[in-house]
Each structure stands twice: as structure tokens, then as C-alpha cells.
Amino acid sequence: MHLECFQLTLSGKAGLLELARPEKLNVLDEQALDELEDLLNHLQGEGVKAVVLTGQGRAFAAGADVKAMAEMDPEAARAFSLKGNRIFQQMEDHPAVFIAAINGYALGGGLELALACDLRLASSKAVFAQPEIGLGIIPGFGGTQRLPRLIGPTRAKEWIFSGRRYTAQEALDAGLVLEVLEPEELLPRAQALAQELAAKSGPILALAKRAVNASVGLKAASGQGEAELFGECFTHEDAREGLQAFLEKRTPVFQDK
Ligand code: COA
Numbered sequence: 001m002h003l004e005c006f007q008l009t010l011s012g013k014a015g016l017l018e019l020a021r022p023e024k025l026n027v028l029d030e031q032a033l034d035e036l037e038d039l040l041n042h043l044q045g046e047g048v049k050a051v052v053l054t055g056q057g058r059a060f061a062a063g064a065d066v067k068a069m070a071e072m073d074p075e076a077a078r079a080f081s082l083k084g085n086r087i088f089q090q091m092e093d094h095p096a097v098f099i100a101a102i103n104g105y106a107l108g109g110g111l112e113l114a115l116a117c118d119l120r121l122a123s124s125k126a127v128f129a130q131p132e133i134g135l136g137i138i139p140g141f142g143g144t145q146r147l148p149r150l151i152g153p154t155r156a157k158e159w160i161f162s163g164r165r166y167t168a169q170e171a172l173d174a175g176l177v178l179e180v181l182e183p184e185e186l187l188p189r190a191q192a193l194a195q196e197l198a199a200k201s202g203p204i205l206a207l208a209k210r211a212v213n214a215s216v217g218l219k220a221a222s223g224q225g226e227a228e229l230f231g232e233c234f235t236h237e238d239a240r241e242g243l244q245a246f247l248e249k250r251t252p253v254f255q256d257k
Helices: 030-045 074-093 111-114 133-136 141-151 151-162 170-175 185-200 202-216 223-233 235-249
Strands: 006-011 015-017 050-055 059-061 097-102 105-107 118-122 127-129 180-183
Touching: 006 030, 006 059, 015 030, 015 059, 015 170, 015 180, 015 185, 030 074, 050 111, 050 185, 059 133, 059 202, 074 111, 074 202, 074 223, 097 111, 111 141, 118 170, 118 185, 127 170, 127 202, 133 151, 133 235, 170 180, 180 185
Parallel strands: 015 050, 050 097, 059 105, 097 118, 105 127, 118 180
Antiparallel strands: 006 015
8 A cells, every 4th residue: 555644554353554654744635535444444344452642753744734614615624524524434433442642643534533432641841622613614623522522511621612722641631541651661662552453353342442432422424514604714804814824923803794
């Protein structure tokens, strides 16, 4: 498989999947989403049981590609959101257990990718946010659906409405991550956990995952609704302003339009 955005290393029935464009802070563009979809199919075909997902460099993933989004009309934005939702849902429905090893920035779509994983470990240097509000848009890869389920609606609203950044300790306190580790301990710990889980029965592990997901309604059927609203953001001048302001490295001036 030809990969440009990811690197995959398999070790028995455990895998290490790295976002491999550190110079782009591992942004999630169409190509990254396509590769992720291919990888999910490949991992299933190989019978991989546990996968560590991490980012190379200083970011886990700095979100969806703002440059691409700045050019999207409402229909393209809706389609982009639907695609992200569909692929992240595939991760959630996948028989393998995904462990996010959050090494640095997990922002916007990057955080949403971590939310679609089953377990999350964080480096003490990790930074968490759904900063979309500052760009004049809303989360579009399932964040409005999964974050409330994981940390409760009140906290999720605070995160999504404010766009604020949170530390690894705050993410731990919110119940979003299992453990905070020193940066050099993050991958060894995540990989040890993956090996431990890969020693279990694959089909039974997959059934356990399905059962727990069913109990918390983690079937983001409402991803469809999120994509509609994400697309609607792009009918507003404030979305143009917010996205453009990021690219021009200035503070946006929203007009409530
Ligand atoms: N989409 C597109 N490009 C992005 C990006 C994104 N989500 N995040 C970072 N980049 C680009 C920057 O534009 C910059 O490009 P340039 O070198 O061509 O100017 C490069 O990556 C490095 O980022 P920079 O902002 O210079 O690094 P920094 O250390 O000052 O800040 C971040 C790092 C992650 C805090 C900052 O890049 C950021 O806020 N990114 C956007 C996060 C975001 O809003 N994500 C949600 C999108 S849904």
C-alpha cells in the first residue's frame, strides 16, 4: 500500500499507525482521510487486534486542513464532513481496538480522530481543543457527537463554544484520557497496552467493543446531522472571515452574518 500521510508498522497482531507529515502538523486533508480508510480495510484484512495511533513530530494532528476548507462552498463542506464522519465511524465499528497516543496538539479534526479511538493516553505535552468556533465553523468530524458522550454535555459545550485549549491534566480530569505520561514513556506504554490486548481473543475483543459502544449509544448516526450543520456554517460570511483570518495569521472580525 502506498502511503504518504501515514506509516504503519505491524508486530504480530498489534500495529503502530503514525501520522507521518510532521511538517504539516499532520493535518487531515482529503488524502489523509482516503489513506486512513484504506488502512482500516487493510488492518481488518490482516486480523490486527490492537492499533496505537500517534503523530510524528510536535502534533498528534492539528485538525482538518484550513486551507482546503477556506475554498469550500456549503455543499463541498457538507461532503467533507460526511466523509470524515463516515471514516471515523468505520474506526469505531472496526474489530480492532484503537489506542490514541496523543503526543502533542490534538486540535479540531485531530481531537475528533482521538475521540473515535477506543482508548486515549496523553503525553504531558499534549494540547486539546475544538477550536473551530474561532474559525467561524463547528466541529465536523463527529466532535459534536462524541465529545458530549465522553465528557458530558456541559463540559463538551464549554469546550466547543469557547474553543479553549486544555492541558493533558485537564483532559485526564474530564475523563477523556486514561493516563498522562512523560513524553518518552507515552509510546512504550501505549505499545505495551496494544500487545496486551492483542494477546486476547480477537473476535471476543471485537464483541466487547461492540457491546460497550452499544451501551453508550456510540453509533454516531447523528453524524449526518452534524454534516448538515457544518455545511450550513459555510453559508455564513463569518466562516469565510474565520478561515481566511487563520490563513492570514490575524484575529477574525465576526459580523454575526
Ligand atoms: N490546516 C492547515 N494548515 C495548518 C493547520 C491546519 N489545521 N494547522 C497548522 N497549519 C499550518 C500553519 O498554517 C503553518 O503553515 P505555514 O508554515 O505555511 O505558515 C504550519 O502549519 C505551522 O503552523 P504554525 O501555526 O506556524 O505553528 P505554531 O507552532 O505557531 O502553532 C498550532 C501551531 C497548531 C497551534 C496552530 O498551527 C494552529 O492553531 N493550527 C490550527 C488549529 C485549528 O484551528 N484546527 C482546527 C481545524 S478544524
